[in-house]
Amino acid sequence: MRLVPAIILAVAIIVAPVLWYVFPLIVPLEENFEGPAIDSGARIEIEMLSQQMDDVRTRLEQLSLEVSRVQSGAGAVALQPDGDAADSFGFDSSSPNEIIDAYAQVVLIANRKKVNRQLRLASSSFLRETFGLPREDLTDKCQSMTNERLESKLVLEQVGPVRVRMLQPAVDSLRTVFENIRKTDPDLYDRINTAGSLCVRFIRGSTTSASAHAYGLAVDLNIDGVLDTLGDGKTQLGLTILADFFREEGWVWGAAWGREDSMHFEVSRDKVEEWVAAGIL
Numbered sequence: 436m437r438l439v440p441a442i443i444l445a446v447a448i449i450v451a452p453v454l455w456y457v458f459p460l461i462v463p464l465e466e467n468f469e470g471p472a473i474d475s476g477a478r479i480e481i482e483m484l485s486q487q488m489d490d491v492r493t494r495l496e497q498l499s500l501e502v503s504r505v506q507s508g509a510g511a512v513a514l515q516p517d518g519d520a521a522d523s524f525g526f527d528s529s530s531p532n533e534i535i536d537a538y539a540q541v542v543l544i545a546n547r548k549k550v551n552r553q554l555r556l557a558s559s560s561f562l563r564e565t566f567g568l569p570r571e572d573l574t575d576k577c578q579s580m581t582n583e584r585l586e587s588k589l590v591l592e593q594v595g596p597v598r599v600r601m602l603q604p605a606v607d608s609l610r611t612v613f614e615n616i617r618k619t620d621p622d623l624y625d626r627i628n629t630a631g632s633l634c635v636r637f638i639r640g641s642t643t644s645a646s647a648h649a650y651g652l653a654v655d656l657n658i659d660g661v662l663d664t665l666g667d668g669k670t671q672l673g674l675t676i677l678a679d680f681f682r683e684e685g686w687v688w689g690a691a692w693g694r695e696d697s698m699h700f701e702v703s704r705d706k707v708e709e710w711v712a713a714g715i716l
Contacts, residue, residue: 538673653701670697
């Protein structure tokens with residue numbers, strides 16, 4: 436009787452590597468998207484398939500160990516009363532194989548240095564030359580804005596799922612982003628949360644440069660109120676989807692920074708120059 440489970444295991448060992456090799460050729464698992472995030476479901480499916488492939492690799496290792504044990508006579512595979520040996524290898528046919536809470540799942544950011552493509556950063560020096568400082572006595576603490584040109588454009592509004600204090604053109608642009616997300620992926624839209632917008636202060640670690648938050652041109656977002664870990668090169672899956680919508684509207688994603696900050700979205704230099712040329716900023 437020891438021969439039967441050995442045959443089953445041998446077949447599994449032969450078939451599993453074939454599936455392991457062929458499956459990625461049919462369904463690419465790399466998260467390398469060249470267009471806007473129109474199909475959030477596809478992005479989630481890719482992450483689910485990636486996790487399933489990891490499960491296959493783990494189970495293949497378990498099968499290899501069991502075959503070695505059988506061949507060496509260390510012990511036979513214990514068959515279940517119905518003749519099913521699957522449970523011996525950790526398979527649980529009663530549990531669905533799916534990612535729970537996919538939008539909040541933490542994933543690596545693919546090609547993160549290139550996520551903003553051709554969009555230019557509105558650097559602190561560019562913003563200062565264009566508008567002056569948001570206030571003269573900046574510190575590392577959040578304060579009120581005193582720059583008259585900017586302050587006159589500052590508003591506090593509910594924009595889609597979040598409430599923000601930002602410059603009016605930025606608020607209008609953010610509203611467009613959120614409306615596109617709501618129409619395309621209402622489930623993701625309902626789970627968007629904010630970690631802040633306006634904060635008139637220096638960039639962390641600087642005593643000369645003002646943050647984009649200080650100009651009312653940036654917002655920090657997350658999924659379900661869970662804050663991202665700064666600088667680890669990973670982010671919530673939902674934020675990778677949001678980033679595509681923001682990029683299409685001319686916003687830069689902080690995931691590309693030297694120290695990754697994937698909750699951070701700010702208006703690009705291209706967008707600021709467009710608003711200045713149009714006389715709305």
